[in-house]
Amino acid sequence: MSKQFDVVVIGGGPGGYIAAIRAAQLGFQVACIDEWKNAAGGPAPGGTCTNVGCIPSKALLQSSEHFDHANHHFADHGISAMDVTMDVAKMLARKDNVVKQNNDGILYLLKKNKVTFFHGRGSFVKTTLAGHEINVAGKAEEVITGKHIIIATGSNARALPGTPFDEVNVLSNDGALQIGKVGGTVPKKLALIGSGVIGLEMGSVWRRLGAEVTILEGLPTFLGAVDEQIAKEAKKAFDKQGLKIELGVKVGDIVNGKKGVTVNYTNAKGEAVVLDADKLIISIGRVANTMGLNPEAIGLQLDERGAIVVDGDCKTNVAGVWAVGDVVRGPMLAHKAEEEGVAVAERIAGQHGHVNFNTIPWVIYTSPEIAWVGRTEQQLKADGVAYKAGTFPFLANGRARALGDTTGMVKFLADATTDEILGVHMVGPQVSELISEAVVAMEFKASAEDIARICHAHPSLSEATKEAALAVDKRTLNF
Ligand code: FAD
Ligand code: NAI
DSSP, rough: OEEEEEEEEOSSEEEEEHHHHHHHHTOOOEEEEOOOOTTSSOOOSSHHHHHHSSHHHHHHHHHHHHHHHHHHHHGGOOOOOOOOOOOOHHHHHHHHHHHHHHHHHHHHHHHHOOOOESSSSEEEEETTTEEEEEEEEESSSEEEEEEEEEEEOOOOOOOOOOOOOSSEEEHHHHHHHHTTTSSSEEEHHEEOOSSSSHHHHHHHHHHHHTTEEEEEEESSSSSSSSHHHHHHHHHEEEEEETEEEEESOOEEEEEEEESOOOEEEEESSSOEEEESEEEEESSSOOEEOOOOGGGGGGGGOTTTTTTBBTTSSOOSTTTEEEEOOSSSSSSHHHHHHHHHHHHHHHHHHOEEEEEOGGGGGEOOSSEEEEEEEOOHHHHHHTTOOEEEEEEEEEOOHHHHHTTTTTOEEEEEEEEEETEEEEEEEEETTTTHHHHHHHHHHHHHOOBHHHHHHHOOOOOTTHHHHHHHHHHHHOOOOOO
C-alpha cells in the first residue's frame, strides 16, 4: 500500500513549494517532490528561481552594481576609491551562499508546515480509485498516491537548434551565473543572443565587471512588450553604459571552438558579420518542462509547445490534476507561479482562489530598473481605448537628485472618461519597489486622481508616482 496524501505537489519551485504550504495551511496532508540537487547532492528546493534564476541573478546584479558605483560614482560623493578590484570567486561564493540560505529556508518552511518532502523525480504511474500514483525516484524508489496532484515542474532554457549548451562556452542562464568559476576571470568579450530579460540582466552584470558585451536581438524593436517611451529611455541608458545591443539580426552558424565561440550573423543592414567572443549566453526564452513526468501514463494533454494545457483555474484535462507556473501558459514569473499555486490550493479546498492576470507586475532589474503593470500606450491604441497619459521625470525628484540617479520617469495611463488607471510604466532608480503602489491601485480600480490625492513621504522616489498621476490631469507641482 503506497503512502496516501490529499495533495501531492511535483516540483518545489515558487509555484510548487508555495502551493504545498498553502494546501497544508488549509488542513490537507501534503507531499512535495523536488529533484534539484545542490553541489553535495542534497536537496535544493526553490527551483529555477532560487537556484539559477531570480535569486542568484539579483545577487550578482547587486555585487556588480557596488563595483560599478565604486568605480564610477563614489567620486561624485567625494569618496576616492583607488584600485578597486573584483574578486570574482568571492562574488560567486557569496551568490552561492545566498542561494543556500534560500534553499534551507524553504526546507524549514516545508517542515514547519508539516509538508512531507521527497527528494527525487516524480513521474505518473497510473490513476486508481484512491487517486493518482506517483513514482518518486530519489536515493530509493517509492510510489505515493495523491487525491489531488499539482504539477509545478517549471521550465528550461531554450537552446538554438544545432548549438547545444555546454555550459563552458555556450551558456544557458545556469552557466551565465557561473562565469568565472573556473579561473576567476571576467571574459574579455561576451556575446549574448536575445535582448530580453535575461540578456539585459546578465549582460549588465558582466558589462559592469568589464566585459565587452554584445547582445544580438532578432526583432527590430527593443523590448517590444515594454511601453515604447519607457523602452526608448532604457535603451539610451544602456547605450551610455556601453551595452552594445544590435537589433534585427539573423543569427547564422555558431562555432564553439577551443578558445571561444564565433557567431556569424547578418545585421539589420543585411551585412554579414563575424563576432568572436570568449563566452556566448543564449537567452531566447524558455520552454515548459515535463521531462521525466510521464504525462502519457494518465493521458495528460500538452500543447504543441510542450506546455501542460490548463483552463483559467489551472485544471488540466485529467480530473484531480492541476498545473501552475512556468509549465503552463502565461508569463514565466515567480510571483505568477506563486499566485497560481495559492489559488489552486484554495480551489482544492472549495474556496474561490483567484489570479488577476491584468495586475501582474513585471520588473527588469537592470540599471535603470524597468517596471510596469497593466497595458502599454501601444496596446491601448491597438485596443482603441481613449486614454490620458501623464509622465514625471526623476530629474525633477529631490530624492533622486540626492541619490545621484535621475535617469528615467514614471508614466501613468488612465481612462479618458473614468480616469481609472489602465497602466503604469517606470524606468529609473528602485522602480522594482515603486511599482507595488501601482499594482495595489489597479487591484482596487483606483483612478489617477486617487493616487494624486494621497500623501507621499518627502523626499522619496514615490513622489514621482504621485506627480505622474497629477500629470494625467496636467497639474504636476514640481515640473
Ligand atoms: P521552477 O522554478 O522551474 O521549479 C520547478 C522545480 O520542479 C525545479 O526545482 C525542478 O527541479 C523540479 N522538477 C521538475 N520536474 C520534476 C519532476 N518530474 N520531479 C520532481 N521535481 C521536478 N522571475 C521573476 O518573477 N523575477 C525574477 O527576477 C526572475 N529572474 C529570473 C532570472 C533568470 C536567470 C531566470 C532563468 C528566470 C528568472 N525568473 C524570474 C523566472 C522564474 O525563475 C520562474 O518564472 C519561476 O522559477 C517559475 O516557477 P515554477 O515553480 O513554475 O518552476
Ligand atoms: P525573453 O522572452 O525575455 O527574451 C528572449 C529574447 O530573445 C526576445 O527579445 C526574442 O525576440 C529574442 N530571440 C528569440 N529567438 C531569437 C533568435 N533566434 N535570435 C535572436 N534573438 C532571438 O526570454 P529570456 O530573456 O530568455 O528569459 C526567459 C524568461 O525568464 C523571461 O521571459 C521571464 O519570464 C523570465 N525572467 C524574468 C526575469 C525578471 O522577472 N526580472 C529575469 C529573467 C528571466
